[in-house]
Amino acid sequence: MTRKIWMDGTIVDWDNAKIHILTHSLHYGTAIFEGIRCYKTTEGLSIFRLNDHVQRLIDGCKIYYMNLKYSAEQIKNAILETVRINGSENYYVRPIVYYGYGKMGVNPLPNKVCMAVAAWIWEGGTYTNSEGGIRAIVSSWTRIDSRSLPVLAKATANYANSVLARIEAINHGYDEAVLLNSNGKVAEATAENVFIVKDNCLITPPLTAGALQGVTRDSILTLAKEIGLTSSVSDFGREDLYIADEIFLCGTAAGIKPVTEIDHRVVGEGKVGDLTIRLATKLRGVIEGKDAKYSGMWLTPIL
Numbered sequence: 017m018t019r020k021i022w023m024d025g026t027i028v029d030w031d032n033a034k035i036h037i038l039t040h041s042l043h044y045g046t047a048i049f050e051g052i053r054c055y056k057t058t059e060g061l062s063i064f065r066l067n068d069h070v071q072r073l074i075d076g077c078k079i080y081y082m083n084l085k086y087s088a089e090q091i092k093n094a095i096l097e098t099v100r101i102n103g104s105e106n107y108y109v110r111p112i113v114y115y116g117y118g119k120m121g122v123n124p125l126p127n128k129v130c131m132a133v134a135a136w137i138w139e140g141g142t143y144t145n146s147e148g149g150i151r152a153i154v155s156s157w158t159r160i161d162s163r164s165l166p167v168l169a170k171a172t173a174n175y176a177n178s179v180l181a182r183i184e185a186i187n188h189g190y191d192e193a194v195l196l197n198s199n200g201k202v203a204e205a206t207a208e209n210v211f212i213v214k215d216n217c218l219i220t221p222p223l224t225a226g227a228l229q230g231v232t233r234d235s236i237l238t239l240a241k242e243i244g245l246t247s248s249v250s251d252f253g254r255e256d257l258y259i260a261d262e263i264f265l266c267g268t269a270a271g272i273k274p275v276t277e278i279d280h281r282v283v284g285e286g287k288v289g290d291l292t293i294r295l296a297t298k299l300r301g302v303i304e305g306k307d308a309k310y311s312g313m314w315l316t317p318i319l
């Protein structure tokens with residue numbers, strides 16, 4: 017089957033989903049995007065936390081002065097249509113809003129605001145706990161600061177920072193990098209939020225540390241409460257990573273990634289931690305539609 021992409025209301029074949037080389041956002045980093053997943057659940061294919069992803073997309077567009085011509089409802093419908101038309105698979109869904117082709121120059125406002133939605137099968141995000149942990153470093157790059165770039169907007173510009181940190185990690189033989197902010201506190205990883213466990217308490221940095229308002233992060237905090245874990249949203253430093261009992265990263269694309277080594281230090285006992293497993297198991301049940309309380313709240317069925 018030819019994969020289809022939604023482009024401003026038109027369904028086009030994957031190979032024909034093209035834009036002009038002078039598309040404004042390509043040159044100036046102003047596209048706003050989302051990463052969403054749909055999963056095969058007990059009730060059929062469902063999208064996880066669609067409303068929250070769409071709201072974050074709309075918020076990002078507002079921050080970047082984008083006059084989005086679609087309502088939240090229309091964006092959700094475009095996402096649902098894209099998944100539906102591509103068949104029933106565990107898709108990663110990528111809506112993107114961008115300033116289109118027209119007038120070059122730093123000011124994007126004369127250009128049309130365009131939207132596209134693609135869906136493809138992207139491994140990861142399965143919240144499995146059977147895999148081993150990853151090896152990470154603390155990046156030599158500082159996480160962008162909201163005084164320079166608004167971190168609440170999931171803008172392509174922000175990912176230049178992530179790309180440099182990710183390449184640095186890979187070049188040093190590691191899987192992933194954790195970035196510190198300009199105050200030396202932990203912000204997040206290149207495409208995931210960060211959690212540590214210390215003395216049975218789950219800790220994640222506040223958004224003011226420079227972290228994206230992750231949907232998975234929020235799900236973890238909610239589910240932690242539900243299973244009786246103590247959690248805290250507070251700043252912590254590089255050294256707290258070194259003495260943590262457990263560390264994991266989380267995001268829609270990545271799922272839950274336990275970290276078992278950081279900067280040449282073994283994390284905890286060097287294996288995937290018990291709380292990480294408990295949370296991953298709980299989250300997996302929720303996304304697979306096995307938890308009635310959250311199915312109504314967080315799952316949108318593809319009808």
Ligand SMILES: Cc1ncc(COP(=O)(O)O)c(C=O)c1O
Nearest residue numbers: 207208209228230231232267268
């Ligand atoms: C920089 C960054 N932080 C955190 C996240 C996690 O966000 P979410 O759980 O909404 O996917 C992502 C995922 O896209 C990201 O790119």
